[in-house]
Amino acid sequence: MSRFAKPIAVLLVILIFVALFLFPLYILLRVAIGTPEETFSQRPPYLLHEITFAHFKDLLASGKTFFEPLGKSIITALLASAASLLIAIPAAYGISKLDYRLRYILVIFIFVSRMVPEVSIALPIAISFIKFGLFDTIPGLVLAHLIRILPVSCFILVGVFSNIPQELEKQARIDGASRMAALRKVVLPLSMGGIGVAGMFSFLLSWDEFIYASYLCLARPTMPLKMFYYISRGDIFSSATYAAIITIPVLIVTFALQKYLKPDYLAGAIKG
Amino acid sequence: MKAIARSLRAYYFEYLCISPLAIFLLVCTFFPIARLISFSFQLPTADSQSGFSLSLIHYQELFSQRAFRQAFGNTIFIAVVSLFLEIILGLALALLLTKNSRIIRFVRPLFILPLAIPTVVVGVIMGYFFSTSGWLNRIFMDMGVLSAPIYWMSGGLPSLCMVALADCWKVTPLVMLILLAGLESIDRTLYKAARIDGAGTWYIFRRITLPLLMPSITAAVIIRGIDAFRIFALPLILMGQNLKVIGTYAYLEYAEFNNPYTAAASAVVLLGMILFAVLVYIRLTGKRGIAAA
Numbered sequence: 070m071s072r073f074a075k076p077i078a079v080l081l082v083i084l085i086f087v088a089l090f091l092f093p094l095y096i097l098l099r100v101a102i103g104t105p106e107e108t109f110s111q112r113p114p115y116l117l118h119e120i121t122f123a124h125f126k127d128l129l130a131s132g133k134t135f136f137e138p139l140g141k142s143i144i145t146a147l148l149a150s151a152a153s154l155l156i157a158i159p160a161a162y163g164i165s166k167l168d169y170r171l172r173y174i175l176v177i178f179i180f181v182s183r184m185v186p187e188v189s190i191a192l193p194i195a196i197s198f199i200k201f202g203l204f205d206t207i208p209g210l211v212l213a214h215l216i217r218i219l220p221v222s223c224f225i226l227v228g229v230f231s232n233i234p235q236e237l238e239k240q241a242r243i244d245g246a247s248r249m250a251a252l253r254k255v256v257l258p259l260s261m262g263g264i265g266v267a268g269m270f271s272f273l274l275s276w277d278e279f280i281y282a283s284y285l286c287l288a289r290p291t292m293p294l295k296m297f298y299y300i301s302r303g304d305i306f307s308s309a310t311y312a313a314i315i316t317i318p319v320l321i322v323t324f325a326l327q328k329y330l331k332p333d334y335l336a337g338a339i340k341g
Numbered sequence: 342m343k344a345i346a347r348s349l350r351a352y353y354f355e356y357l358c359i360s361p362l363a364i365f366l367l368v369c370t371f372f373p374i375a376r377l378i379s380f381s382f383q384l385p386t387a388d389s390q391s392g393f394s395l396s397l398i399h400y401q402e403l404f405s406q407r408a409f410r411q412a413f414g415n416t417i418f419i420a421v422v423s424l425f426l427e428i429i430l431g432l433a434l435a436l437l438l439t440k441n442s443r444i445i446r447f448v449r450p451l452f453i454l455p456l457a458i459p460t461v462v463v464g465v466i467m468g469y470f471f472s473t474s475g476w477l478n479r480i481f482m483d484m485g486v487l488s489a490p491i492y493w494m495s496g497g498l499p500s501l502c503m504v505a506l507a508d509c510w511k512v513t514p515l516v517m518l519i520l521l522a523g524l525e526s527i528d529r530t531l532y533k534a535a536r537i538d539g540a541g542t543w544y545i546f547r548r549i550t551l552p553l554l555m556p557s558i559t560a561a562v563i564i565r566g567i568d569a570f571r572i573f574a575l576p577l578i579l580m581g582q583n584l585k586v587i588g589t590y591a592y593l594e595y596a597e598f599n600n601p602y603t604a605a606a607s608a609v610v611l612l613g614m615i616l617f618a619v620l621v622y623i624r625l626t627g628k629r630g631i632a633a634a
Binding site: 079080082083086087089090091092093094096097100112113155156157159160162163164166167171175178179181182184185186187188189190192193194195196197212213215216219223248277279280283284293296297300301308309312315316319320323324327 | 348352354355356357358359361362363365366369370371373374376377380434437438440444448450451452453454455456457458459460461462463464465466467468469470476479510514567570571573574577578581587588591592595596601604605608609611612615619
């Protein structure tokens with residue numbers, strides 16, 4: 070009896086934690102696909118009796134008010150992830166080739182930029198963007214999102230490039246390839262998987278970004294901002310539906326890319 | 342000089358590759374911060390072209406406001422409480438999972454769930470959870486633990502705890518992942534040797550696990566501590582004007598009250614707090630800490 074008591078207790082504790090992590094997500098789903106009668110009743114039942122997609126249909130029917138933020142979010146995220154790869158691929162390649170001391174200095178440089186509170190960068194940027202006509206535009210928002218994305222994509226890619234054997238590149242150089250050609254024909258094809266992962270995370274980091282967007286958008290909000298607008302108006306169903314739509318792609322990609330979800334990447338530091 | 346020239350010659354291609362990133366970080370991160378700091382010391386009457394002025398008037402204004410001093414206190418309170426809970430819970434979970442590797446494979450994806458939910462959405466969900474007729478009160482009252490609902494969103498201490506708990510829900514899995522990686526890197530033979538020498542579980546935990554896990558714990562504390570200071574979306578969505586932390590204070594000063602100077606000054610205060618934490622981190626752990634983190 071006592072032989073089984075301990076594993077069962079452990080399992081029970083783990084199950085409680087799993088429930089704690091799952092339940093809040095269930096609440097969101099409940100509001101998003103529940104009928105108003107059930108959600109607003111004095112004692113909403115624990116299990117949904119009736120599932121409705123009316124809130125999603127309302128959203129689709131609302132036309133521009135929904136599709137404009139959606140379009141802006143998607144275009145911004147696509148541009149931001151493309152730009153982040155364009156800058157981070159060469160940078161990460163360069164960093165992975167430097168000797169230890171130089172690499173350490175650069176890592177500190179990136180680490181510090183990652184630690185600066187967004188509020189402190191967003192304010193001066195918003196003021197300059199108003200001057201340069203970038204305020205409330207997609208290019209402006211892309212630039213701001215890159216501040217958030219670049220450290221993460223660099224950290225992921227440095228890890229990817231460090232794992233490629235040096236010999237392959239050396240061999241290509243001996244065979245007469247220039248550095249650029251060696252990078253293009255040998256290193257990049259071998260890193261496609263890692264680059265894809267970095268691109269996906271870049272997309273997500275822009276997709277659910279809130280702080281820069283709230284400083285830099287006014288008439289044309291992104292999805293998270295539109296959701297915030299509904300929260301402050303107290304429109305519980307619209308905000309829940311927006312929340313679900315924002316969450317679904319993030320959830321899918323995160324689960325698909327789970328094995329890359331190492332604490333290093335998320336914490337924003339790096340192996341030396 | 343010679344060393345620099347030599348390094349440039351040896352690594353010219355690498356430097357060329359890194360330069361776009363370096364330029365971007367300078368223009369879009371370090372330059373704005375310099376502007377923010379100079380802006381926070383600027384007199385409103387001085388026009389920005391004539392340049393430099395050094396006035397503490399905005400900081401005096403800031404610290405004379407009760408709302409800001411409260412936001413300052415709130416930030417520290419939330420950071421300390423959430424960090425404490427996250428480390429304790431994260432450590433407990435990591436210890437629990439590292440000993441049950443078969444269970445890990447099944448529940449690990451579920452534990453990662455909160456990480457996969459955008460912070461803004463966590464704000465929305467926690468609103469349903471903590472509101473007066475929300476699910477937390479509901480469940481506790483159904484279980485008979487509470488006889489009257491707790492007013493989590495009424496401001497003051499309950500609201501501070503609510504924001505800390507909401508942050509905790511989102512971040513504990515990350516802390517657990519960091520600590521789990523640390524636990525897995527501890528040499529198993531150490532435990533065996535200690536067992537053979539007759540050490541008990543508690544003794545092994547205190548004398549072997551905890552000291553060897555310390556670098557991971559420090560890393561988690563500082564990295565999470567920095568994030569805890571800049572907490573923004575959760576308090577803004579859950580409490581808005583009714584409970585400010587420094588981050589939301591700076592935002593609301595700018596966006597709602599059109600007061601960029603005090604917004605800048607409070608953003609600088611926040612920056613100072615975080616810089617202080619980073620310095621402490623680097624001081625405590627040195628190069629190893631950055632590498633290990």
